[in-house]
Amino acid sequence: MAGSGLSRELVLRAAVGVADEGGVGALTMRGLAESLGVEAMSLYHHVANKEAVLDGLVEVVMAEIEAAVAGLDGSGGWKAAMRRRVLAAREVLLRHPWAPGVFETRTGTSLAVAKYYDGVLALMREGGFDYELGHRALHALGSRALGFSQELFAPDGVEVPEDAVAAMAEHVPHLVAMIADASHGGAVLGWCDSQAEFEFGLDLILDGLERLRAAS
Amino acid sequence: MAGSGLSRELVLRAAVGVADEGGVGALTMRGLAESLGVEAMSLYHHVANKEAVLDGLVEVVMAEIEAAVAGLDGSGGWKAAMRRRVLAAREVLLRHPWAPGVFETRTGTSLAVAKYYDGVLALMREGGFDYELGHRALHALGSRALGFSQELFAPDGVEVPEDAVAAMAEHVPHLVAMIADASHGGAVLGWCDSQAEFEFGLDLILDGLERLRAAS
DNA sequence: ACCTGAACACCGTTCAAGT
DNA sequence: ACCTGAACACCGTTCAAGT
Numbered sequence: 001m002a003g004s005g006l007s008r009e010l011v012l013r014a015a016v017g018v019a020d021e022g023g024v025g026a027l028t029m030r031g032l033a034e035s036l037g038v039e040a041m042s043l044y045h046h047v048a049n050k051e052a053v054l055d056g057l058v059e060v061v062m063a064e065i066e067a068a069v070a071g072l073d074g075s076g077g078w079k080a081a082m083r084r085r086v087l088a089a090r091e092v093l094l095r096h097p098w099a100p101g102v103f104e105t106r107t108g109t110s111l112a113v114a115k116y117y118d119g120v121l122a123l124m125r126e127g128g129f130d131y132e133l134g135h136r137a138l139h140a141l142g143s144r145a146l147g148f149s150q151e152l153f154a155p156d157g158v159e160v161p162e163d164a165v166a167a168m169a170e171h172v173p174h175l176v177a178m179i180a181d182a183s184h185g186g187a188v189l190g191w192c193d194s195q196a197e198f199e200f201g202l203d204l205i206l207d208g209l210e211r212l213r214a215a216s
Numbered sequence: 217m218a219g220s221g222l223s224r225e226l227v228l229r230a231a232v233g234v235a236d237e238g239g240v241g242a243l244t245m246r247g248l249a250e251s252l253g254v255e256a257m258s259l260y261h262h263v264a265n266k267e268a269v270l271d272g273l274v275e276v277v278m279a280e281i282e283a284a285v286a287g288l289d290g291s292g293g294w295k296a297a298m299r300r301r302v303l304a305a306r307e308v309l310l311r312h313p314w315a316p317g318v319f320e321t322r323t324g325t326s327l328a329v330a331k332y333y334d335g336v337l338a339l340m341r342e343g344g345f346d347y348e349l350g351h352r353a354l355h356a357l358g359s360r361a362l363g364f365s366q367e368l369f370a371p372d373g374v375e376v377p378e379d380a381v382a383a384m385a386e387h388v389p390h391l392v393a394m395i396a397d398a399s400h401g402g403a404v405l406g407w408c409d410s411q412a413e414f415e416f417g418l419d420l421i422l423d424g425l426e427r428l429r430a431a432s
Numbered sequence: 433a434c435c436t437g438a439a440c441a442c443c444g445t446t447c448a449a450g451t
Numbered sequence: 452a453c454c455t456g457a458a459c460a461c462c463g464t465t466c467a468a469g470t
Binding site for chain 4: 433434435436437438439440441442443444445446447448449450451
Protein backbone atom coordinates (compact mmCIF):
# COMPACT_ATOMS: atom_id res chain seq x y z
CA MET A 1 0.00 0.00 0.00
CA ALA A 2 2.10 2.87 -1.36
CA GLY A 3 4.78 1.08 0.65
CA SER A 4 8.48 1.56 0.89
CA GLY A 5 9.02 0.47 -2.72
CA LEU A 6 12.54 -0.71 -2.10
CA SER A 7 14.50 -2.00 -5.08
CA ARG A 8 18.02 -2.99 -6.04
CA GLU A 9 18.49 0.36 -7.74
CA LEU A 10 17.33 2.32 -4.71
CA VAL A 11 19.61 0.27 -2.45
CA LEU A 12 22.64 0.87 -4.65
CA ARG A 13 21.90 4.56 -5.06
CA ALA A 14 21.70 4.87 -1.27
CA ALA A 15 24.92 2.88 -0.90
CA VAL A 16 26.73 5.34 -3.19
CA GLY A 17 25.38 8.16 -1.06
CA VAL A 18 26.63 6.59 2.15
CA ALA A 19 30.07 5.91 0.66
CA ASP A 20 30.32 9.44 -0.76
CA GLU A 21 29.65 10.84 2.67
CA GLY A 22 31.70 8.56 4.90
CA GLY A 23 33.79 6.25 2.74
CA VAL A 24 33.36 2.50 2.33
CA GLY A 25 34.22 2.07 5.99
CA ALA A 26 30.94 3.77 6.82
CA LEU A 27 29.00 1.41 4.59
CA THR A 28 27.36 -1.25 6.75
CA MET A 29 24.24 -3.20 5.95
CA ARG A 30 22.63 -1.88 9.09
CA GLY A 31 23.59 1.72 8.38
CA LEU A 32 22.59 1.44 4.74
CA ALA A 33 19.18 0.15 5.78
CA GLU A 34 18.76 2.98 8.23
CA SER A 35 19.55 5.55 5.54
CA LEU A 36 16.63 4.02 3.63
CA GLY A 37 14.33 4.06 6.64
CA VAL A 38 14.12 0.30 6.65
CA GLU A 39 15.31 -2.70 8.63
CA ALA A 40 18.70 -4.22 7.72
CA MET A 41 17.20 -7.53 6.76
CA SER A 42 14.94 -5.95 4.15
CA LEU A 43 18.01 -5.29 2.00
CA TYR A 44 18.51 -9.01 1.50
CA HIS A 45 15.37 -9.18 -0.62
CA HIS A 46 17.08 -6.98 -3.23
CA VAL A 47 20.75 -7.85 -2.96
CA ALA A 48 22.30 -11.20 -2.15
CA ASN A 49 24.73 -9.86 0.45
CA LYS A 50 27.25 -7.11 1.09
CA GLU A 51 29.60 -8.35 -1.64
CA ALA A 52 26.74 -7.84 -4.10
CA VAL A 53 26.32 -4.28 -2.84
CA LEU A 54 30.01 -3.58 -3.51
CA ASP A 55 29.68 -5.15 -6.98
CA GLY A 56 26.70 -2.88 -7.54
CA LEU A 57 28.70 0.16 -6.45
CA VAL A 58 31.18 -0.56 -9.25
CA GLU A 59 28.29 -0.86 -11.71
CA VAL A 60 26.86 2.51 -10.70
CA VAL A 61 30.21 4.29 -10.98
CA MET A 62 31.00 2.62 -14.31
CA ALA A 63 27.61 3.76 -15.64
CA GLU A 64 28.50 7.32 -14.66
CA ILE A 65 31.83 6.96 -16.43
CA GLU A 66 30.25 5.52 -19.57
CA ALA A 67 27.80 8.43 -19.61
CA ALA A 68 30.64 10.93 -19.26
CA VAL A 69 32.65 9.22 -21.99
CA ALA A 70 29.74 8.79 -24.41
CA GLY A 71 29.50 12.42 -25.47
CA LEU A 72 33.22 12.93 -25.97
CA ASP A 73 34.94 14.45 -28.97
CA GLY A 74 36.80 11.69 -30.83
CA SER A 75 38.93 13.90 -33.05
CA GLY A 76 42.68 14.46 -33.10
CA GLY A 77 43.93 10.89 -33.24
CA TRP A 78 43.87 8.03 -30.76
CA LYS A 79 46.15 9.75 -28.25
CA ALA A 80 44.08 12.89 -27.93
CA ALA A 81 40.86 10.86 -27.77
CA MET A 82 42.31 8.54 -25.13
CA ARG A 83 43.51 11.46 -23.07
CA ARG A 84 40.05 13.01 -23.08
CA ARG A 85 38.47 9.69 -22.19
CA VAL A 86 40.77 9.01 -19.25
CA LEU A 87 40.43 12.52 -17.86
CA ALA A 88 36.64 12.30 -18.14
CA ALA A 89 36.70 9.03 -16.20
CA ARG A 90 38.96 10.65 -13.65
CA GLU A 91 36.48 13.45 -13.05
CA VAL A 92 33.83 10.90 -12.16
CA LEU A 93 36.19 9.09 -9.78
CA LEU A 94 37.11 12.33 -8.06
CA ARG A 95 33.44 12.61 -7.09
CA HIS A 96 33.67 9.12 -5.55
CA PRO A 97 37.02 8.98 -3.77
CA TRP A 98 36.19 5.58 -2.27
CA ALA A 99 35.76 4.02 -5.72
CA PRO A 100 39.40 3.14 -6.54
CA GLY A 101 39.68 1.12 -3.35
CA VAL A 102 36.53 -0.81 -4.20
CA PHE A 103 37.61 -1.29 -7.82
CA GLU A 104 40.90 -2.82 -6.73
CA THR A 105 39.11 -5.59 -4.89
CA ARG A 106 36.85 -6.54 -7.80
CA THR A 107 38.30 -5.77 -11.24
CA GLY A 108 38.40 -9.12 -12.93
CA THR A 109 34.81 -9.99 -12.17
CA SER A 110 33.07 -6.83 -13.32
CA LEU A 111 31.47 -6.90 -16.75
CA ALA A 112 31.10 -3.12 -16.63
CA VAL A 113 34.85 -2.69 -16.19
CA ALA A 114 35.59 -5.23 -18.92
CA LYS A 115 33.30 -3.28 -21.26
CA TYR A 116 35.13 -0.07 -20.49
CA TYR A 117 38.49 -1.63 -21.30
CA ASP A 118 36.96 -3.10 -24.43
CA GLY A 119 36.20 0.47 -25.49
CA VAL A 120 39.73 1.57 -24.64
CA LEU A 121 41.11 -1.26 -26.75
CA ALA A 122 38.75 -0.37 -29.61
CA LEU A 123 40.08 3.18 -29.56
CA MET A 124 43.65 1.91 -29.86
CA ARG A 125 42.72 -0.52 -32.64
CA GLU A 126 41.25 2.35 -34.64
CA GLY A 127 44.45 4.25 -33.95
CA GLY A 128 46.56 1.55 -35.57
CA PHE A 129 47.48 -0.78 -32.69
CA ASP A 130 47.64 -4.49 -33.29
CA TYR A 131 46.24 -6.69 -30.54
CA GLU A 132 49.61 -7.50 -29.06
CA LEU A 133 50.60 -3.87 -28.54
CA GLY A 134 47.05 -3.08 -27.47
CA HIS A 135 47.25 -5.79 -24.88
CA ARG A 136 50.49 -4.48 -23.48
CA ALA A 137 49.14 -0.95 -23.58
CA LEU A 138 46.18 -1.99 -21.41
CA HIS A 139 48.54 -3.39 -18.83
CA ALA A 140 50.89 -0.42 -19.01
CA LEU A 141 48.00 1.95 -18.41
CA GLY A 142 46.44 -0.25 -15.78
CA SER A 143 44.11 1.67 -13.52
CA ARG A 144 45.26 4.92 -15.14
CA ALA A 145 42.89 4.08 -17.99
CA LEU A 146 40.09 4.55 -15.46
CA GLY A 147 41.58 7.76 -14.14
CA PHE A 148 43.36 6.81 -10.96
CA SER A 149 46.78 5.75 -9.79
CA GLN A 150 48.22 4.94 -6.41
CA GLU A 151 49.36 8.03 -4.60
CA LEU A 152 52.55 7.67 -2.61
CA PHE A 153 51.96 10.16 0.14
CA ALA A 154 48.81 11.54 1.68
CA PRO A 155 46.51 9.80 -0.85
CA ASP A 156 43.44 12.02 -0.55
CA GLY A 157 45.02 15.38 -0.03
CA VAL A 158 45.46 14.53 3.63
CA GLU A 159 47.57 17.13 5.34
CA VAL A 160 50.62 15.64 7.03
CA PRO A 161 51.25 17.48 10.32
CA GLU A 162 54.36 19.66 10.31
CA ASP A 163 56.01 17.90 13.25
CA ALA A 164 55.67 14.50 11.56
CA VAL A 165 57.56 15.93 8.59
CA ALA A 166 60.25 17.28 10.93
CA ALA A 167 60.61 13.86 12.56
CA MET A 168 61.04 12.26 9.16
CA ALA A 169 63.40 14.88 7.83
CA GLU A 170 66.71 13.41 8.92
CA HIS A 171 65.79 10.03 7.45
CA VAL A 172 64.66 11.26 4.06
CA PRO A 173 67.06 14.03 3.08
CA HIS A 174 66.34 13.88 -0.64
CA LEU A 175 62.59 14.08 -0.20
CA VAL A 176 63.05 17.04 2.11
CA ALA A 177 65.34 18.76 -0.39
CA MET A 178 62.87 18.05 -3.15
CA ILE A 179 60.06 19.65 -1.18
CA ALA A 180 62.22 22.65 -0.32
CA ASP A 181 63.11 22.99 -3.98
CA ALA A 182 59.55 22.79 -5.23
CA SER A 183 58.61 26.28 -6.30
CA HIS A 184 54.98 25.71 -5.43
CA GLY A 185 55.75 24.19 -2.08
CA GLY A 186 55.08 24.74 1.56
CA ALA A 187 56.72 22.32 3.94
CA VAL A 188 54.05 19.64 3.83
CA LEU A 189 54.08 16.37 1.97
CA GLY A 190 50.56 16.90 0.76
CA TRP A 191 51.55 19.78 -1.46
CA CYS A 192 51.33 18.11 -4.84
CA ASP A 193 49.01 19.21 -7.57
CA SER A 194 47.92 15.66 -8.11
CA GLN A 195 45.97 16.48 -11.25
CA ALA A 196 49.12 17.79 -12.94
CA GLU A 197 51.08 14.78 -11.71
CA PHE A 198 48.44 12.42 -13.00
CA GLU A 199 48.50 14.05 -16.42
CA PHE A 200 52.29 13.93 -16.50
CA GLY A 201 52.31 10.19 -15.87
CA LEU A 202 49.49 9.62 -18.33
CA ASP A 203 51.21 11.58 -21.10
CA LEU A 204 54.47 9.78 -20.43
CA ILE A 205 52.77 6.46 -21.09
CA LEU A 206 50.67 7.66 -24.03
CA ASP A 207 53.72 9.21 -25.70
CA GLY A 208 55.68 6.00 -25.18
CA LEU A 209 52.88 3.93 -26.67
CA GLU A 210 52.52 6.22 -29.67
CA ARG A 211 56.25 5.88 -30.32
CA LEU A 212 55.97 2.09 -30.25
CA ARG A 213 52.89 2.16 -32.46
CA ALA A 214 54.55 4.41 -35.03
CA ALA A 215 57.59 2.13 -35.10
CA SER A 216 55.54 -1.04 -35.53
CA MET B 217 59.51 -18.11 34.42
CA ALA B 218 60.62 -19.05 30.90
CA GLY B 219 57.20 -17.64 30.00
CA SER B 220 55.62 -16.87 26.67
CA GLY B 221 58.10 -14.10 25.95
CA LEU B 222 55.73 -12.25 23.66
CA SER B 223 57.03 -9.11 21.98
CA ARG B 224 56.09 -6.64 19.27
CA GLU B 225 58.48 -8.38 16.88
CA LEU B 226 57.01 -11.80 17.56
CA VAL B 227 53.50 -10.47 17.11
CA LEU B 228 54.35 -8.86 13.78
CA ARG B 229 56.23 -11.90 12.53
CA ALA B 230 53.20 -14.04 13.35
CA ALA B 231 50.92 -11.51 11.63
CA VAL B 232 52.95 -11.78 8.43
CA GLY B 233 52.63 -15.56 8.67
CA VAL B 234 48.87 -15.39 9.05
CA ALA B 235 48.54 -12.97 6.13
CA ASP B 236 50.82 -15.04 3.91
CA GLU B 237 48.65 -18.06 4.53
CA GLY B 238 45.16 -16.60 4.37
CA GLY B 239 45.37 -12.97 3.24
CA VAL B 240 44.63 -9.90 5.33
CA GLY B 241 41.03 -11.00 5.59
CA ALA B 242 42.22 -13.89 7.74
CA LEU B 243 44.10 -11.57 10.04
CA THR B 244 42.03 -11.01 13.18
CA MET B 245 43.31 -10.11 16.62
CA ARG B 246 41.72 -13.24 17.99
CA GLY B 247 43.16 -15.49 15.29
CA LEU B 248 46.56 -13.85 15.50
CA ALA B 249 46.61 -14.45 19.25
CA GLU B 250 45.64 -18.08 18.77
CA SER B 251 48.49 -18.58 16.28
CA LEU B 252 50.77 -17.42 19.10
CA GLY B 253 49.14 -19.68 21.67
CA VAL B 254 47.94 -16.72 23.66
CA GLU B 255 44.76 -14.85 24.52
CA ALA B 256 43.67 -12.02 22.17
CA MET B 257 43.98 -9.39 24.86
CA SER B 258 47.64 -10.18 25.45
CA LEU B 259 48.48 -8.64 22.08
CA TYR B 260 47.45 -5.21 23.33
CA HIS B 261 50.46 -5.14 25.63
CA HIS B 262 52.74 -5.09 22.58
CA VAL B 263 50.74 -3.26 19.92
CA ALA B 264 48.31 -0.40 20.41
CA ASN B 265 45.57 -1.92 18.25
CA LYS B 266 44.93 -3.59 14.92
CA GLU B 267 45.89 -0.49 12.94
CA ALA B 268 49.30 -0.70 14.59
CA VAL B 269 49.59 -4.33 13.50
CA LEU B 270 48.92 -3.30 9.89
CA ASP B 271 51.47 -0.49 10.18
CA GLY B 272 53.93 -3.08 11.50
CA LEU B 273 53.21 -5.36 8.57
CA VAL B 274 54.34 -2.60 6.21
CA GLU B 275 57.50 -2.15 8.28
CA VAL B 276 58.35 -5.84 8.09
CA VAL B 277 57.83 -6.00 4.33
CA MET B 278 59.79 -2.79 3.76
CA ALA B 279 62.65 -4.22 5.81
CA GLU B 280 62.66 -7.26 3.53
CA ILE B 281 62.71 -4.99 0.50
CA GLU B 282 65.54 -2.85 1.88
CA ALA B 283 67.53 -6.02 2.55
CA ALA B 284 66.94 -7.25 -1.01
CA VAL B 285 67.87 -3.87 -2.46
CA ALA B 286 70.94 -3.34 -0.29
CA GLY B 287 73.18 -5.83 -2.08
CA LEU B 288 72.28 -4.75 -5.59
CA ASP B 289 74.65 -3.94 -8.42
CA GLY B 290 74.58 -0.18 -9.05
CA SER B 291 76.33 -0.18 -12.41
CA GLY B 292 75.04 0.65 -15.86
CA GLY B 293 73.47 4.02 -15.23
CA TRP B 294 70.40 5.12 -13.30
CA LYS B 295 67.93 3.30 -15.52
CA ALA B 296 69.56 -0.10 -15.20
CA ALA B 297 70.02 0.38 -11.46
CA MET B 298 66.42 1.46 -11.02
CA ARG B 299 65.16 -1.47 -13.01
CA ARG B 300 67.09 -3.91 -10.81
CA ARG B 301 65.85 -2.19 -7.68
CA VAL B 302 62.20 -2.27 -8.69
CA LEU B 303 62.33 -5.89 -9.79
CA ALA B 304 64.02 -6.86 -6.53
CA ALA B 305 61.25 -5.13 -4.59
CA ARG B 306 58.71 -6.90 -6.75
CA GLU B 307 60.15 -10.29 -5.86
CA VAL B 308 59.60 -9.55 -2.20
CA LEU B 309 56.02 -8.44 -2.82
CA LEU B 310 55.27 -11.58 -4.80
CA ARG B 311 56.01 -13.51 -1.62
CA HIS B 312 53.44 -11.36 0.21
CA PRO B 313 50.52 -10.95 -2.20
CA TRP B 314 48.44 -9.19 0.46
CA ALA B 315 51.04 -6.43 0.84
CA PRO B 316 49.96 -4.09 -1.99
CA GLY B 317 46.45 -3.90 -0.58
CA VAL B 318 47.81 -2.99 2.86
CA PHE B 319 50.28 -0.49 1.40
CA GLU B 320 47.52 1.33 -0.42
CA THR B 321 45.75 2.08 2.82
CA ARG B 322 48.80 3.49 4.58
CA THR B 323 51.39 5.04 2.23
CA GLY B 324 51.68 8.57 3.43
CA THR B 325 52.18 7.67 7.06
CA SER B 326 54.91 5.06 6.75
CA LEU B 327 58.45 6.24 7.43
CA ALA B 328 59.78 3.00 5.93
CA VAL B 329 58.02 3.70 2.64
CA ALA B 330 59.19 7.32 2.66
CA LYS B 331 62.77 6.11 3.17
CA TYR B 332 62.46 3.75 0.23
CA TYR B 333 61.26 6.54 -2.05
CA ASP B 334 64.05 8.72 -0.71
CA GLY B 335 66.47 6.09 -2.00
CA VAL B 336 64.70 5.99 -5.35
CA LEU B 337 64.96 9.77 -5.61
CA ALA B 338 68.65 9.62 -4.64
CA LEU B 339 69.27 7.19 -7.48
CA MET B 340 67.66 9.56 -9.95
CA ARG B 341 69.58 12.55 -8.58
CA GLU B 342 72.85 10.69 -9.14
CA GLY B 343 71.61 9.91 -12.63
CA GLY B 344 71.23 13.59 -13.47
CA PHE B 345 67.62 14.40 -12.53
CA ASP B 346 66.81 17.75 -10.98
CA TYR B 347 64.30 17.72 -8.13
CA GLU B 348 61.41 18.80 -10.30
CA LEU B 349 61.78 15.96 -12.78
CA GLY B 350 62.58 13.58 -9.92
CA HIS B 351 59.36 14.61 -8.24
CA ARG B 352 57.34 13.98 -11.34
CA ALA B 353 59.14 10.72 -11.91
CA LEU B 354 58.14 9.50 -8.44
CA HIS B 355 54.51 10.19 -9.22
CA ALA B 356 54.73 8.67 -12.69
CA LEU B 357 56.18 5.48 -11.25
CA GLY B 358 53.84 5.47 -8.30
CA SER B 359 53.50 2.04 -6.77
CA ARG B 360 55.51 0.59 -9.66
CA ALA B 361 58.60 1.84 -7.84
CA LEU B 362 57.74 -0.71 -5.16
CA GLY B 363 57.12 -3.44 -7.69
CA PHE B 364 53.37 -3.59 -8.07
CA SER B 365 50.64 -2.14 -10.22
CA GLN B 366 46.91 -2.61 -10.34
CA GLU B 367 45.94 -5.60 -12.39
CA LEU B 368 42.85 -5.20 -14.52
CA PHE B 369 41.60 -8.73 -14.65
CA ALA B 370 42.01 -11.65 -12.31
CA PRO B 371 44.49 -9.85 -10.01
CA ASP B 372 46.25 -12.80 -8.46
CA GLY B 373 46.28 -15.23 -11.33
CA VAL B 374 42.71 -16.16 -10.49
CA GLU B 375 41.27 -18.36 -13.18
CA VAL B 376 38.11 -16.94 -14.68
CA PRO B 377 35.69 -19.80 -15.40
CA GLU B 378 35.18 -20.50 -19.09
CA ASP B 379 31.43 -19.93 -19.03
CA ALA B 380 31.84 -16.50 -17.46
CA VAL B 381 34.10 -15.60 -20.39
CA ALA B 382 31.49 -16.91 -22.83
CA ALA B 383 28.80 -14.81 -21.16
CA MET B 384 30.98 -11.73 -21.46
CA ALA B 385 32.05 -12.42 -25.03
CA GLU B 386 29.30 -10.62 -26.91
CA HIS B 387 29.77 -7.50 -24.81
CA VAL B 388 33.52 -7.24 -25.16
CA PRO B 389 34.32 -8.19 -28.75
CA HIS B 390 37.71 -6.52 -28.84
CA LEU B 391 38.93 -8.16 -25.66
CA VAL B 392 37.78 -11.52 -27.00
CA ALA B 393 39.56 -10.93 -30.29
CA MET B 394 42.67 -9.84 -28.42
CA ILE B 395 42.68 -13.05 -26.40
CA ALA B 396 42.09 -15.17 -29.50
CA ASP B 397 44.96 -13.36 -31.19
CA ALA B 398 47.37 -13.80 -28.31
CA SER B 399 49.85 -16.41 -29.41
CA HIS B 400 50.35 -17.61 -25.85
CA GLY B 401 46.68 -17.71 -25.08
CA GLY B 402 44.05 -20.16 -24.05
CA ALA B 403 40.54 -18.80 -23.78
CA VAL B 404 40.79 -17.45 -20.26
CA LEU B 405 41.24 -13.91 -19.09
CA GLY B 406 43.87 -14.94 -16.58
CA TRP B 407 46.35 -15.89 -19.27
CA CYS B 408 48.76 -12.99 -18.99
CA ASP B 409 52.36 -13.35 -18.15
CA SER B 410 52.08 -10.58 -15.62
CA GLN B 411 55.82 -10.39 -15.02
CA ALA B 412 56.43 -9.58 -18.69
CA GLU B 413 53.57 -7.07 -18.65
CA PHE B 414 54.94 -5.43 -15.54
CA GLU B 415 58.38 -5.07 -17.10
CA PHE B 416 56.88 -3.66 -20.28
CA GLY B 417 55.08 -0.94 -18.36
CA LEU B 418 58.11 -0.24 -16.21
CA ASP B 419 60.43 0.09 -19.20
CA LEU B 420 57.94 2.33 -20.97
CA ILE B 421 58.07 4.74 -18.05
CA LEU B 422 61.81 4.49 -17.46
CA ASP B 423 62.53 5.08 -21.16
CA GLY B 424 60.22 8.07 -21.17
CA LEU B 425 61.91 9.52 -18.10
CA GLU B 426 65.38 9.01 -19.54
CA ARG B 427 64.31 10.85 -22.68
CA LEU B 428 63.10 13.79 -20.60
CA ARG B 429 66.26 13.75 -18.48
CA ALA B 430 68.51 13.74 -21.52
CA ALA B 431 66.58 16.64 -23.03
CA SER B 432 66.71 18.71 -19.84
C1' DA C 433 55.02 -6.12 34.13
C1' DC C 434 52.46 -9.00 31.67
C1' DC C 435 48.47 -12.02 30.93
C1' DT C 436 43.45 -13.15 31.28
C1' DG C 437 38.14 -13.72 31.47
C1' DA C 438 34.04 -11.42 31.06
C1' DA C 439 31.70 -7.94 28.92
C1' DC C 440 30.43 -4.11 25.48
C1' DA C 441 29.32 -2.33 21.18
C1' DC C 442 29.52 -3.41 16.95
C1' DC C 443 29.47 -6.53 12.38
C1' DG C 444 27.07 -9.78 8.39
C1' DT C 445 23.73 -13.09 7.98
C1' DT C 446 19.99 -16.93 8.97
C1' DC C 447 15.57 -18.18 10.21
C1' DA C 448 10.96 -18.30 11.47
C1' DA C 449 7.41 -15.44 11.73
C1' DG C 450 4.46 -11.86 10.36
C1' DT C 451 1.45 -9.06 6.61
C1' DA D 452 6.06 -10.95 -2.22
C1' DC D 453 8.10 -8.25 0.81
C1' DC D 454 9.31 -6.82 5.49
C1' DT D 455 10.67 -7.79 10.35
C1' DG D 456 12.42 -9.19 15.20
C1' DA D 457 15.23 -12.23 17.52
C1' DA D 458 19.17 -14.80 17.37
C1' DC D 459 23.89 -16.67 15.89
C1' DA D 460 28.58 -16.40 15.08
C1' DC D 461 31.73 -13.44 14.55
C1' DC D 462 34.59 -8.75 15.12
C1' DG D 463 37.86 -5.00 17.88
C1' DT D 464 38.44 -3.27 22.22
C1' DT D 465 37.81 -1.92 27.47
C1' DC D 466 38.09 -3.00 32.09
C1' DA D 467 38.81 -5.08 36.33
C1' DA D 468 41.01 -8.72 38.02
C1' DG D 469 44.58 -11.97 38.54
C1' DT D 470 49.94 -13.39 38.94
